[in-house]
Amino acid sequence: MVPTVPPAVSPHRRPPRGTVRAYFRNIRLALSTAFDGMSVTMSYMFRRPLTIQYPDKIDKPVQEMLPESYRGVLEVDMDRCTVCLQCQKICPLGCINIESCKNPETGNREVTKFDIDIGLCMYCGLCAETCNFDALDHTREFEATVTTPDQMILHFVEKPREVTKLKAAEMPVRKHKGSILQKMIPAFGRRHPQEVWTPTAYAAAPVPALKAPTATPKPAAPVASAAPSAADSPTPEQAP
Amino acid sequence: MTESEICDRLKAALPDAVEEFESQLLDPAIRVKPARLVEACRFLRDDPSTRMHYLRLVTGVDRLPAGETPGRIEMVYHLWSYEKRHGIVLRVHLDRDNPVADTVCGVWPVANWGEREAFDLLGVTFTGHPDLKRIMMPVDWVGHPLRKDYQRPDRYHGLPTNRTAVLEQGRVQVATAEHVAKAEPVSGYMQLNMGPHHPATHGVINFLIETDGEVLRRAIPDVGYLHRGIEKISEMVGYLGTMPYTDRVDYLGAMFTNHGWALAVEKLCNIEVPRRAEFCRVIASELNRIASHQIATGALAMDLGAFTPFLHWIREREKINDIMERICGARLTYNYMRFGGVSRDIDQVTIDEIRRWLDHYEPMMLEFDRLISGNEIFIRRLANVAVIDPDDAIAYGLVGPNLRGSGLAWDVRRDEPYSIYNEFEWDVITGTGVHGVVGDAFDRYDCRLREIRESVRILRQACERIPEGEVRTKTARIKPAANEVYTRVEGPRGECGFFVVSDGTDKPYRSRFRTGSFTAMTIIEHLSPGLMIADLVALIGSLDVLAPEIDR
Amino acid sequence: MNIMHYLADLLVRSLFKADPATWPYTWIAYAVVIGVGALLAFAFVAIFAGPVTWIERRIAGRIQSRIGPNRNGPQGCLQWLADGIKCWLKEDLVPATADKPLYLAAPYLVFTGMFGAFVVLPFGAHVIAADLNVGLLYILAVTSLVVVGLLMAGWGSNSKWALFGGVRSAAQLVSYEVPSAFSLMAVVLMAGTLSTQGIVGAQGGWPWQWFVFRNPFLFAAFIMYFISAIAEGNRTPFDLPEAESEIIAGYNIEYSGMRFLFFLFAEWANMWIMAAVATLAFLGGWQIPGISPERIAEAKGWTFVGWQALSFAIFVFKGTCLVFTIIQIRWTLPRLRVDQLMITCWKYLVPLSMGSATGVLLLMALVREGGIVDWVMRGAMLLVGLLVAGAYIRKVRATFMADRDNYKKMEGRDLWYPPYRLP
Structure with missing residues (x-):
């Protein structure tokens, strides 16, 4: 056998000889250890509690207390996105859904859809890691409460837009992390509290599919308009 | 040989x-x-x-x-x-x-x-199997999901099995009485379902217990409530895509499942890991081990009625979570390891923070001992309870602190070395029977507490000696040739093994995660006769079983 | 003559100008006064038991490095009211297979048992509902009614977990009655009476006049009474009947709404009873230091009222300190196992409490009260008490100091956060 340690008895707890001694030793130990434990708990009456009182009684928003590396809700800076589809390919869950097409008038590639289903996303960070252009990244936003499941799909492209042809170095500076998402966040849950969710609204909403490029000549209308909520929502950050 | x-x-x-x-x-x-x-x-x-x-x-x-x-x-x-x-x-x-x-x-x-x-x-x-019945899937499930030609049914008793269908339906049907298999009366003793939502079962595990008053006749564990088929998923999402899923196998020790998976693929593909990345792995793993052992020991104390120690450990664990958040961006599902390194470097600020936290933490361990480990009631509740002798421990495949609690000095970190553990100075902890006989519940508890101290030792050395350099080697597309590999790491719940079969594609042909909790559960039925209900709670707590790790 | 008797007579005399001894309707006046008294006691129970739930949660919060409920009302002080109203409004569920009469009656029986004890608690020099000459015996007897209620709840629920809880609590309460009665017997021997006022009267205002510091046997009896009182109140470390991690909630698992509230109500009311009995039997009750009971009785007008109020305050203060200790014990210690619970009772507490009663008897026979030996014993016991308190404070301070500097380095903030600072 592998080295087996013989039963050792620690010096301060030597088993007592005789039952009478054991009897009184038990009483002494029970009282003294309880006394010891109570002195520990008593000291906590004078020590600072750990709790912070989220969400109202705090000095600054929790988002600002989180480290930069925090993996919160994903956001895309469409000015830097080249629609290379790396993120869509690497996502283990298929929660990123990108569609692009060629505009027949200008001949440029246009991205018609960049949806991220944050209800499906597991915040693993593989997509952000694989993005070579710093377009897709995690923010420190985490309060993504919504009232209906279709709101969990973030539409980063509201209407078709040209895909950038610039090299990484020439691209506009990455917008401040979280600024794009913060504009969309009012849509999280607080937009139409009275709205009743119907299963058909979800069925009409896009289901993440792996086939991305479609060659439709007419730029598709934002699919999310099927959901009545999306029509009058504040539009996400548009191209300058 | x-x-x-x-x-x-x-x-x-x-x-x-x-x-x-x-x-x-x-x-x-x-x-x-x-x-x-x-x-x-x-x-x-x-x-x-x-x-x-x-x-x-x-x-x-x-x-x-x-x-x-x-x-x-x-x-x-x-x-x-x-x-x-x-x-x-x-x-x-x-x-x-x-x-x-x-x-x-x-x-x-x-x-x-x-x-x-x-x-x-x-x-x-x-x-000749004594109890051959389904373990993960429901008893009336049709088909065998890990067969390669398995077709998933769309519905099970009218319940949709995919996400879109669930959303379409809008609400999930509540299972009616006919869905629930009727348990046949086995004996004249009182039968109780302890679980699946019992406070002491550490997740959704069910114990069918037969009691004679307070004394158990036997306790039969029933698992599978958390089965998510991660092994099947891994066959579909590829090697890198499985990495975030390994977080979910053991959510208290995600760093170890990460590490084991990374080691398996690195061995299949012959990928070298830079030295700084090894240090990063060790630092993150040992922090995670401390956090996991804290939950184990704290939850055991909570099962025995002392709520405060648990929350004191939760407080210290919060600090670890904060550090982890700095290191890898998440508090629980780290997804930190990559094939050939780690996803992010640990900067000097974080290392200083770890050091300061260790300074604070070491006195806290003594305080915890005064609060609960030294408490006579606590000792009496655990000492001489559910004794596992070393032969039983091996035969039932106990690993990690449960095995070492029985007196066997075996630690994968030392005995089948991986990473850079053999460069540090630390000891393998074994149960010594401090308050009872070797292998009792207190020994398993004590092993975990003392292992925290060893982890602190390793952390101090690792923070001291971390070299400069890269944290990730550039890897080509992960596409290992057809082969089979089994790698293991020493997780907080013991040997955490990854059996991977590759077939030359970019997806594993088959993977099997060998987890400590799965085997630890098998010994409960063997140990339970003669225990009291309160002892069963102590036994489950001292084995530190974790439902997602059992069911995967 | 107690205050209620006096008030009833006063009522008859002043309102009806009749002699209460001969007036035929005196009993109506008595009934009215008793009714009002019961209502006041009930109000005390409600007002005490309610906020104590909140106080306990706040204390538990601090002990566990948390904050505790602080949202309802200033610092959450109306939390108990919100909880009570919530419970009141909830549906009163009765399991289909429950034994209905037993199930429905159990909470009230439990509550009655607790509430009955309030009759003989001397809150002040003359603030007592009825000074029975068998006061302590009455408390022991009437609180035993709780056992019946708990058993009824456990059996009537027709749930296995509830049955476990009920049987566990019956076994526990019946066992622990014995040591608590024996410990109180030591006091009864000293005081020579079972009347609660008589026991308080046999002590004095100063600590060395309290029974707890009178001699070592009474000191031991106090500790043993305190332990068995905790056990009778189903508090940790003896909370087996409601052990959350073993039998989920125990006898009250099937209850909801108001009936559930009554169980909780009884639990916290019982905590106060335990503390009050310990106070009156060992800690001098309402006795004001330096003021003899005779002076209070002879006082007239506002002085009388003032002294009553002061004695009431002293009694409640002592009781609250003990309640705090009980709460702190609950949040410190783990729970015993069933067999250990019985061992603690029958192997340790019962023989030792019998021994302490015998010891008190011997000392009473051997040592003359007020003699040199008596005073030396009192001084020594007081010194022991002070030493224990000193050691406690030193330990608390050492625990605090062990973390102070490291915490400051780690968090950049002071660790010091006194109890009166409420976040």
Whole structure:
């Protein structure tokens, strides 16, 4: 056998000889250890509690207390996105859904859809890691409460837009992390509290599919308009 | 002994049992005839030159018919000898249409659940098995999900099985009485379902207990409530895509499942890890081990009625979570390891923070001892309760602190070294029977507490000696050649093994996660007779079982 | 003559100008006064038991490095009211298979048992509902009614977990009655009476006049009474009947709404009873230091009222300190196992409490009260008490100091956060 340690008895707890001694030793130990434990708990009456009182009684928003590396809700800076589809390919869950097409008038590639289903996303960070252009990244936003499941799909492209042809170095500076998402966040849950969710609204909403490029000549209308909520929502950050 | 020597030894003893020695694999395997399997197993266990008392893993691989070769199901048995420090893989080929094998439960009791899982997920029938029924899937499930040609049914009792359908339906139907299998009365004793939502079962586990007043006649664990089929998922999402799923296997020790998976793929693809990345891995892992052991010891105290120690440990764990958030961006599901390194570097600010936290934490450990470990009531509740002797511990496949609690000095970090653990100065902790006999519940608890101290030692050295350099080697596309590998790391719940079968594509052909909780559960039924209900709670707590790790 | 008797007579005399001894309707006046008294006691129970739930949660919060409920009302002080109203409004569920009469009656029986004890608690020099000459015996007897209620709840629920809880609590309460009665017997021997006022009257205002510091046997009896009182009140470390991690909630698992509230109500009311009995029997009750009971009785007008109020305050203060200790014990210690619970009772507390009663008897026979030996004993016991308190404070301070500097380095903030600072 592998080295087996013989039963050792620690010096301060030597088993007592005789039952009478054991009897009184038990009483002494029970009282003294309880006394010891109570002195520990008593000291906590004078020590600072750990709790912070989220969400109202705090000095600054929790988002600002989180480290930069925090993996919160994903956001895309469409000015830097080249629609290379790396993120869509690497996502283990298929929660990123990108569609692009060629505009027949200008001949440029246009991205018609960049949806991220944050209800499906597991915040693993593989997509952000694989993005070579710093377009897709995690923010420190985490309060993504919504009232209906279709709101969990973030539409980063509201209407078709040209895909950038610039090299990484020439691209506009990455917008401040979280600024794009913060504009969309009012849509999280607080937009139409009275709205009743119907299963058909979800069925009409896009289901993440792996086939991305479609060659439709007419730029598709934002699919999310099927959901009545999306029509009058504040539009996400548009191209300058 | 090397694998080929073991094979020769087996051949000499049972000449007609061995079919082939597969030495081309990373873990060389002996293929034996299905009819002689039990004999071969018993020989390897009892022979003085092999003495493989520990069945590390029992699992199956489904091979579809390819061209001329007919389809088959391979049962794989990973054996290990603690005494001789060698191991071997046994393998039997079964007919795919009617896979029948003899059970090895009589040789190693731990095979019980492994074979049940193979029966459930692969459809292999084991003759002579004492309790052959489904373990993960519901009893009336049709089909065997890990078969390669398995088609998932869209509905189960009217409940949709995919996400879109759930959303379409809008609400999930509540299971009616006819969905619930009626338990037959077994005896005249009081029967109780302890779980699946019982405060002391550490997640959704059910114990069917039979009691005579307060004293248990037996407790039968019933698992599978958290089965998410992560092994099946891994066959679909590829090697890197599985990494975030390994977080979910063991959410208290995600760093270790990450590490094990990374090691498996690195071994398959021969990827080197930079030195700084190894340090990052060790620092993150040891922090995670402390956090996990804190939950284990704190939850045990909570199960015994002391709520405060648990929250004190939660407070310290919050600090670890904060540090982890800095290191890898998440508090629980780290997804930190990558093939050939780690995802992010640990900067100097974080290392200083870890140091400052360690300074604060060391007195806290003494305080915790005063608060609960030294408490006479607590000691009396755990000492001499549910004693596991070393032979039982090995036979039932206990690993990690549960095994060391029984007095066996075995730590994967030291004895089958991986990463850079052998560069640090630390001790393997074993149970010493401080307040009772070796192997009682208090020893397992004590082992975890003292292991926290060792982790602190390792952390201090690692923070001191971390070198400069890269944290990730550039890797080509992960596409290992057809092979099989089994790697293990020492997780907080013991040996955390990853059995991966690759087939030359970018997705694993089959993977099996060997977790400490899964095997620890098998011993509960064996230990339970004669315990009290309160002792069962202490036993579950001291084994530190974790539902997602059991069910995967 | 107690205050209620006096008030009833006063009522008859002043309102009806009749002699209460001969007036035929005196009993109506008595009934009215008793009714009002019961209502006041009930109000005390409600007002005490309610906020104590909140106080306990706040204390538990601090002990566990948390904050505790602080949202309803200033610092959450109306939390108990919100909880009570919530429970009141909830549906009163009765399991289909329950034994209905037993199930429905159990909470009230439990509550009655607790509430009955309030009759003989002397809150002040004359603030007592009825000064029975068998006061302590009455408390022991009437609180035993709780056992019946708990058993009824456990059996009537027709749930296995509830049955476990009920049977556990019956076994526990019946066992622990014995040591608590024996410990109180030591006091009864000293005081020579079972009347609660008589026991308080036999002590004095100063600590060395309290029974707890009178001699070592009474000191031991106090500790033993305190332990068995905790056990009778189903508090940790003896909370087996409601052990959350073993039998989920125990006898009250099937209850909801108001009936559930009554169980909780009884639990916290019982905590106060335990503390009050310990106070009156060992800690001098309402006795004001330096003021003899005779002076209070002879006082007239506002002085009388003032002294009553002061004695009431002293009694409640002592009781609250003990309640705090009980709460702190609950949040410190783990729970015993069933067999250990019985061992603690029958092997340790019962023989030792019998021994302490015998010891008190011997000392009473051997040592003259007020003699030198008596005073030396009192001084020594007081010294022991002070030493224990000193050691406690030192330990608390050492625990605090062990973390102070490291915490400052780690968090950049002071660790010091006194109890009166409420976040």
